[in-house]
Amino acid sequence: MNPAPAIELVDVTKIYRRYGGRQFTTLKSALLQRSILEDLRPNETFPALRDVSFAVPKGSTFGVVGRNGSGKSTALKLVAGITKPTSGTVRVEGRISALIELGAGFHPEISGRENVFINGIMLGLTKREVQRRFDEIVEFAELRDFIDAPVKTYSSGMYMRLGFAVAIHVDPDILLVDEVLAVGDEGFTHKCLDKFGEFKRRGKTILLVTHSLGLVERFCDEAVWLDNGTKRAQGDPKRVTGAYVTDVERQEEQFLSLGDAKAKREAGEAEPAVDRPAGPVAADGGHADMFQAGEGRWGSGGVEITGVTLMNDQGTATHVYHTGEPMTVELRVHAAGLVSDFVFGAGIFNAEGVCVYGTNTDIEEHEGDTFIGDATVRLEIESLDLVEGTYKLDVAVHKRDGAPYDYHRLLYTFRVKSRLKDVGIYRPRHRWTFSGDRIRFKAPK
């Protein structure tokens, strides 16, 4: 690889300035307080990037991943030269085209043709250069029939295509891409990817900012992970995205457990309301009301669920599971007085509110006899065969006729992760087999 990098960031810090709570600053108040100069000076700062260094070798495709607000777009703007670093240096070698916002300079009233010219000139081409590439641009954007219509009549897809076509035909040495592939239909995305592939083959440098980790793994030679304005990792894209995903899971876990803690606190504070009219109590099975009431807690309080824990196979409480992993739902229950009619139940709902699975001890023929004092009830799920998504859990203890003692409706959340993007609700254990002499599959990557 060429030792001279195409893009080099050395100890770059970017501090965004907030100007004197400027929403409320008017010229009048500035004059009254004689603070015009102070107001033009930043008095509140927000570091978007802190001491970030990385170099993008010439001809490589470089991915930048990170959460929203991690500084990715700021880094891109610095490389594009739209903003200047507060400290540190940004060095760029070669002509840049930034796909930050497609068609940013289009004027709605004038035709696509004129906009192509103006946009091309804005991006650094001369009029003659645009002239020479014009047919190619129109061809790529598939807008031959509409090129003389005003841009305001274009659909958003056409608008994007034209913007992309112009930007890519600037023939840059370095292409900066900010999440533009998220827009446009399937066909357009493919076309963009093809074009990127072509760029790569021609030895151009691409800096790609995206949330699509698959894209980074597939396309990039190297990746950097920005978190909260600092560089967390850099190197092989698979390794970097892997570290990023693990971190996202950890954060999600924190977030979900925070939500649970809140739900538990609320549930604990509120005395179980006696027969709150949250839903009709069905006489059969006791599950009918599950479909009608919103989240919350109700019941007569004869038996109380004092704690709910979701655990993995190591017995650690967690809220993030991978498809196929075991999960245990542990209920700690307390009966103040002796009860003889009690059923424990649980239900899993997906994000759309569809009941994925519901069961109780009565259905599964564990007939309650007597219960007083404290007890622990465990529902051990051997394998969580669900597709990726966020799920909510109902737990309840009620009478056989459905009259609830303590009903926790959708109070607990867990997340199922999967490497695969299969769809549906339930993921039956399965495998594919093939027979036949003339059918072959490529070796897995």
Add this chain to the structure above:
Amino acid sequence: MWHNLARLARYRGLIQSLVARELKARYRGSFLGFFWSFVNPLLLLIIYSVVFSVFLPNRVEGVQPYGVFLFCGLLPWTWFSTALNEASGVLISGGNLIKKVLFPAEVLPIVTVLANMVHFFFGLPILALFLVWFTVFPATSVDPDTGRVVQHAIALHWQELVWLPLVIATQLVLTTGLALFLSALTVHFRDIRDIVSNLLTFWFFATPIIYPWFMENLDGYRWFFNLNPFTHLAVSYQEILFFPENEFGHWRWLLALVFASVGVFIAGYWVFDRLRDSFAEVV
């Protein structure tokens, strides 16, 4: 700052196409299209002529026909005031470009000034048409005291007309300097837009456009009028185009204004350049 100013020269192609776009977009979709650029000043001039000769006859000696006199000052004023009004908001409305495209922001106020200058140029032939008409066929009125018919001569002299490009160039430099200053400050203080539009109304009446510079009522306030740069522009236009003397008497003031305008431009550009880095963040 000088480096950036030099860089601006490389963007003249862009400025050119943006001015063209601005003009095209303004009349796009209208039936008369570009023709409006001529029709607007023509109609305005006809209206003034009719109002001030029939309904509200202006009998001030020396400014007849009054509609044409008025138009000589009004046409450049329209360029000046429209450009400043538009420029004060142009960085905010063009924020998308500043934030998303590597783009020298000063192009935007400059394009505003130039686009309005082109409109001014479209108005000039209309004005010339009337000037020639009244030179060939002098306007007449009846003196109410003596009952005699008075002829009002206006005359175009080439000795004076050679000054016109300098007057226009001075106005361009002055307007651009102010436009840069206002557009940059408006990013931080949005109130400036409203202040500017009101200030311009006041400024209009404080400039000898609807009344002639030689009116005696002005005598006590001449120092004030002399401080107003547009006084000298308006008087220059009027002397060159309207008044029948064949000498341009206001040239000393005009030359002083040339230097002042360059000063305003440099100051405006300096402020703009100082605030430049904040645009992409604040807009």
